[in-house]
């Protein structure tokens with residue numbers, strides 16, 4: 001699958017996750033977010049930027065537990081909790097924020 | 111029955127006097143393409159001796175990370191009815207009490223939005239609604255929540271707390287399992303709906319050591335009713351049992367695992383200091399014997415099915431805790447355990463595996479509990495952890 005945006009074609013998997021990590025930029029992220037019904041604020045970008053930094057370092061998206069912990073470290077306890085993250089990304093920080101951050105779809109058992 | 115449904119292998123499972131899931135699913139096959147294709151795919155699995163379900167795939171509803179288990183057929187062209195076949199876990203009521211109207215409500219919603227098939231109740235305790243499509247998840251969730259139902263847990267979260275019927279029907283209950291399950295479910299909504307643990311955490315509550323929820327084997331945390339003082343004996347009723355011909359000597363005295371009961375004519379004597387509270391004598395003579403008056407619960411940690419390590423039973427972490435509303439002492443313990451497990455546990459490591467890895471001594475220190483003689487694998491067994499070093503260090507500190 002793929003989609004067109006600003007005159008460029010973006011390859012995606014069946015669920016709309018970007019195939020190439022390097023295709024990603026802020027504009028296309030905002031576009032994917034719009035398709036998801038998410039309006040990006042500074043708070044949203046904090047999460048997306050963290051996910052990309054982490055992925056570049058470890059080649060894997062962080063477990064939710066680590067995401068929460070790191071958010072707590074960087075931005076304090078009012079942002080380092082799951083209710084806050086689900087408020088920003090109602091479909092789930094794993095599924096939705098990874099999509100907007102241009103990371104592969106997280107897999108999960110059960 | 112639908113004529114175009116040929117399932118000779120499955121039909122074998124309709125024979126015999128016992129309930130049959132094939133019969134159940136067939137009863138919906140005339141109405142639901144989903145049920146029909148479920149049978150067809152299963153028949154093919156039996157022919158080919160392999161499963162045709164793909165595993166997993168994260169699906170859910172807005173705002174929740176748990177409660178829906180994604181399932182897809184590996185043969186969606188052949189069996190379009192089950193191309194999506196997601197499961198919803200619905201938070202059960204304490205003790206599984208429903209009105210017929212409430213169950214009808216669920217059935218109507220599920221026939222409209224899903225396969226109509228249910229598993230009531232699953233091993234988790236939830237009402238399990240089997241089989242719907244991704245696009246039906248939000249509408250189902252909306253229909254359910256409008257009527258006051260909610261999803262249960264799945265994934266790496268607090269699983270739906272589950273309890274035995276307890277004081278709702280059973281005189282053995284040593285604490286109010288129904289209230290505690292209700293209380294914990296409400297206290298930990300965030301942990302229940304938004305997975306953020308290393309792995310699943312199941313809490314099961316049984317009112318007495320008969321352990322009808324199998325908490326000792328199937329829950330990361332078992333809260334099992336127990337008493338501290340003596341078994342209550344009604345001498346008249348004992349005499350009645352003896353007179354009525356019950357073989358008290360053979361069935362009770364000789365089956366007591368610690369041999370702490372004596373029968374003297376029509377009278378029994380129990381050496382309570384040696385009773386391990388197995389419930390046997392009470393179960394055989396319920397009219398004569400009952401749990402003591404000083405009641406509460408023992409708390410066990412660590413049971414699980416085999417995944418990384420082999421199967422584990424729970425072992426005692428708190429030998430006795432009084433359990434009364436608002437249950438603050440339980441909350442406090444749960445939170446200390448979660449905090450330490452969260453900080454030091456690894457991904458997909460259950461609490462039992464975690465304790466085995468770091469050692470019980472380290473774990474106890476981490477959650478701020480003292481080692482006690484009850485923390486052994488089985489009554490009258492050798493303690494499986496040696497505390498010399500632990501005590502030496504502590505002793506030195508105090509001097």
Ligand code: HEM
Pocket residue numbers: 109110161163164165181233234414415417
């Ligand atoms: C590579 C394939 C699979 C892996 C690694 C896997 C792994 C797991 C694990 C780790 C659990 C949790 C067990 C526990 O501790 O309670 C589980 C549960 C479960 N799995 Fe799988 N699984 C696989 C395939 C499947 C398939 C193909 C199906 C069905 C089509 C399935 C259905 C289930 C169900 C229904 C449960 C929940 C059981 C319960 O809670 O009673 N799994 N699986």
Ligand code: HEM
Pocket residue numbers: 152179195197199229231232233234235236238240
């Ligand atoms: C011959 C067929 C099957 C067998 C022998 C079987 C066996 C089991 C067993 C032993 C459990 C644990 C049950 C408990 O203790 O409550 C279980 C749970 C479960 N099974 Fe099956 N199963 C079969 C077919 C299916 C099918 C066709 C599906 C769905 C497509 C399914 C979905 C589930 C689910 C979702 C659970 C978890 C229930 C919960 O949350 O507690 N099973 N199954």
Ligand code: SF4
Pocket residue numbers: 274275276277280281282283284316317318319320321322323335
């Ligand atoms: S566990 Fe004990 S209290 Fe609960 S229902 Fe069973 S026998 Fe009764």
Ligand code: SF4
Pocket residue numbers: 365366367368369370371380384385386387388389390391392
């Ligand atoms: S509860 Fe069990 S151990 Fe205790 S006296 Fe009765 S049979 Fe013996």
